Amino acid sequence: MTQLVGAGAGVMSETAQPGQAVDPMRARAWWKVADQILSGLSVVGLSFVVARSVGVSHFGVFGVALLASGFVLGLSRAMVSDVFLIQFSDVVPRVRRQAAKEATGAAVLLGLVTGLLCCLAAALLPGRDLGMALFAIGLALPGLLVQDALRFVFIAAGRPAPAFALGLSGAGAQFGVVGLLVAADHDSMFPITLGWGAVALLTAGLGCLLARLLPSLRQARLWFALNRHLTVRGSLEYVLSLGALYLAYCLIGAVVGLAAIGSLWAAQMFLVPAYVAITATGSLLASRFDTWVQQGRPLRRPALLTGLVLAVMAALWGAAITVVPDAVGIHLTGPTWQGARAVLEPAVVGVVMLGLASGPGLALRAAGHGTLLRQVALLQAMLLLGLGLLGADLHGVRGAAMGLVAAHAIGALTLWALFLRESGRRRDVPVASVQP
Template structure:
């Protein structure tokens, strides 16, 4: 039985990592493919629109996805099924709200927001698809999440190939392909999970999970606002072309690490949650140490590859070759993010959401200050090194908060929590 259980866990972990690699590849490709087809100034507006889409995904994930991993993973099938239905309806409602805000920003905002109109129709589907991934991950069925993501990516790739093949070369091509893939991924999730997007209790979900979602949402808002602040600051103090150079370096070195970060976190958090719920402090420590060794080794890869960034860009994308000058600080930031993953998953598993918020405040303030000083003093290179310094300060804060939470770890009665929530 132990061997059978171990084999299932191994297959589940492999499916989970494969799912995240597929999702990560799609996210990276959405931005990377913009670069060779559009000039830097045009690409900047499209990349900004894509970042707004991921901003919406990030906020919805805090209210739905992260809560499913942290909260629903501790419950049985019946409770998880009810929570999945409520979470799906909540994600769809958040998507409709995001669509409305995107249209308002497009109609009344500055010119660089004009690409948002192509994003708006698809946000409810993209957010519902993302919620579906977390429904499957919380139920420890990453294989089903993988199927939904393969559907998303496959349809997106076909639509993009057809539109580019027909000669279309503007932002609408990339944004519409991204959105149509979201529609297909949503359909795959709803059919396999047998969930109706119109059922579920939105108010019930908010009421039951507000002790987690409120802090996770504030943390996500802060984190997403920080991302938008970086893009806006770089664009405002330097130029749209500078944002394209920054994103070129990030797509190659930082984004793979961020996607691996999400992959490891989505696999670690449910396990940390079960260990923390049982009050197994020693188990949490063992799992964290194993994960930390793996993530640190992975983080050394972008640092080792950073000297090759400039020469490779000079051959592949010569108009972005300047991005090689900021490859090293971006790679070090990727290493810091990966080292931080096990600590973040442990805090989520222990449901220390206030600690996560405190860490984000420290990180955002430190990075904002270092970014402004670096940009004013040394332009884009200063901005990249400033972001790295802020990330390092955030890592130190995360470790301190984890150690404090771990010392206070105690068993949690999930039956009492569920009854109280209802």
């Protein structure tokens, strides 16, 4: 689920600075997208493997583990990885290497703190399987965050091959370990989650060897102090977007049961290609929208085209998924298919709303309306929690899915209303006074 559910919200655009080469910047954007696609698809692939082999409740436990790791990983990208890519892509190697030690040290510190919180939460949660799975995630978080940060260090240095190799080797090892555990009939989530996390730790060690650096915990505080202007904004935007969605999933699971989380995530697994397309398009078009703003070009047409094209693409993919025969669904996801089928249609509408909102979201960010975006994100976060829980209480997991879709729809319509209002005002503002 990492960076796929709700993808595109809170994207930090990489605007070109004076004297910055455009081609290297675009190349880094492409490699960043490729890396995120690989990491996201590897998690989804593992989810299919686990879904076919365990019961519905156990898959719900696996879903909670994914939510916890995905939330922390997204927070680390907002506070460390994306900031490093923006700030240190075009500096001399000596400066970049020192910053890499600080950034990876910050990732270790964040992993230790959040990992400790996960372990403490594991001791308080009911259910042995859930507690042990969360405990395993807590142990793995430092390694997971470091190996992710190291891939961004390679990309920023213009060395995408090691970054991609690190992601590919980690994905391959995770499939191997989890596949062996599943084949050995380990239906408990603890060994499966622990094996997945152990691979992340080993991959982090391999990344440190390839980069020839050790994370510096002593300089982690310096990283957060010097980059506070980006880390605070990025983490706030992330918590209000994906963070709120993850929390809504967990609360829905508390109301309806762990099987509800498994059903919601099983449905999302089939929609990953649409999420990937929306995420990639948003990352690649961010700098283009920035350029159009600097040139004083109107953004209504590109925003409309972007939103409509992505929404239609998502709708076509979703329509194809909804007609998948039950036999195929059961073959792919085992006993979790029935739960996924119950929430598949609302999930399709949700990804369509996400695609529709991408156009005005990119345009508002490029035009410097970050405050408006955060206000919309706060509104949508409250709606996700409120409507999701209300739907779960009234109509179970399908009601929860309908509540989440309603929140996404209101968020998308609000974004469009604000964008149309601001674009109308911008026509009366001199180009020189518009700050991207």
